[in-house]
C-alpha cells in the first residue's frame with residue numbers, strides 16, 4: 059500500500075457558518091457544533107473523501123488506500139476545520155488569524171458561508187436574510203491577505219540582511235518564509251516581477267507592497283465558496299444571489315446539517331445513502347417525526363441534486379485544483395500490486411504532473427530510481443516527463 063501525503067483542504071469562514079457541521083458530516087468525526095460563535099477553538103483534523111466513478115466498475119478491485127462502495131470510489135483527503143474568522147482578525151479581533159497557520163499546507167480552501175444570512179459578520183444570530191453573505195466573501199479575502207502579509211513580514215529585517223548583502227535572492231528568502239505554503243519558486247518570482255518588486259530593495263518596501271504580494275499569492279490558492287444552510291428558504295435565496303454576483307467563482311449550494319443527519323441515519327441502518335448521492339432510501343421503521351425530517355431533507359436534495367458536501371470537496375479537488383486520479387500498479391497486466399490486489403491505490407495528483415512526479419509522490423526513492431512508466435491500458439511507454447492523464451493506470455519501472 060502506498061502511504062501518501064494526503065491533499066489537505068482547509069475549511070474557513072466566520073463563526074457559526076457551519077464549518078464544524080460540514081467537517082463532521084464529511085468526516086463522521088464527533089466534533090463540537092453549536093449556535094454560538096467560537097464553538098471551535100482548536101482545529102479539527104479528519105479524513106473526508108472525493109467521490110468518483112472508477113474503473114472498478116468493470117474490474118474486481120481490492121482498494122487499500124481508498125474505499126469502493128457500489129462501484130463508486132471514495133478517495134481520501136485531509137480536512138482541517140479551524141476557528142471562525144471575524145473582520146479585523148488580523149489586528150487580533152476574535153481569536154485573531156494566527157490559527158490559519160494550521161492550513162498553511164492546504165492548496166485549496168472551502169469557504170463556508172452562511173447563505174441564509176441568519177448570522178452577522180461576527181457570527182451572532184440575526185433575523186434570517188438580514189445579513190448579506192456577499193460581504194462575508196469580501197471580508198474573508200481581506201483577512202487571508204492580511205494573514206499572508208503577516209507571514210511575509212515576520213522577521214523582515216533578517217530577510218533584508220540576507221538579500222541586500224547578496225547572500226540569497228529575494229525570491230529565495232521569500233520561498234523560505236512561505237515554506238510549506240506550497241508556492242513554487244516560479245510563482246514567487248512571477249509575482250515579484252508582475253508587481254515590479256523584483257528589483258525594489260526590501261528595505262524600501264512599503265505597506266502596500268507587502269499587501270499586493272500577499273494578494274497576488276492568495277490568488278494562487280483557490281477558494282471554493284460553499285453556500286451553506288440552503289435548507290432554509292433564505293439560504294436558497296442567498297445562494298442564488300451569490301451565484302449571480304460571483305459568476306467567475308465556484309459556488310456550491312450545501313446543507314451540511316442535512317448531510318450530517320443522512321450520514322448518521324445511514325450509520326444506524328435507518329436509510330440507504332451513499333455520501334454524495336442525489337437521494338436516499340428509507341429502510342427501517344421510523345417514527346413519523348423522523349420520516350418528516352427526512353422528507354424535508356429530500357426536498358432540499360431534489361432542488362440541488364444532493365446535500366452539496368461531497369460536491370464541495372469534489373469541486374475543490376477536481377474543479378479548483380484540477381487534480382486527476384492516477385492508479386499506480388506493479389503488474390500492468392493484472393493491474394495489481396505484487397500480492398494480486400487489483401488497483402490497490404488511487405492518487406490525487408495535479409493535472410500537470412509528470413510520470414516521474416507521481417513516482418516521487420509514492421516514494422522519493424522510486425522517484426530517484428525512475429526509468430520509465432507504462433500506461434497499462436494502452437501498453438505505451440511513458441517517459442519521465444510524460445504528463446499523466448485522468449484515470450491513468452500506470453506501472454513504474456525503477457532501477
Ligand SMILES: Nc1nc2c(ncn2[C@@H]2O[C@H](COP(=O)(O)OP(=O)(O)OP(=O)(O)O)[C@@H](O)[C@H]2O)c(=O)[nH]1
Pocket residue numbers: 071072073074075076077078079080090091092093094095096097098099140141142143181286287288289290312313314315316
Ligand atoms: N439550517 C442549517 N443550520 C446549520 C447548517 N450547518 C450548520 N448549521 C447550524 O449552524 C450553527 C453553527 O454550526 P457550527 O458547525 O458549529 O459552525 P462553525 O462555523 O463551526 O462555528 P465556529 O466554530 O463558532 O466558528 C449550529 O447551530 C448548526 O446546527 C445547515 O446546513 N443548515
Ligand SMILES: [Mg+2]
Pocket residue numbers: 077078079090091097098140141142
Ligand atoms: Mg466550528
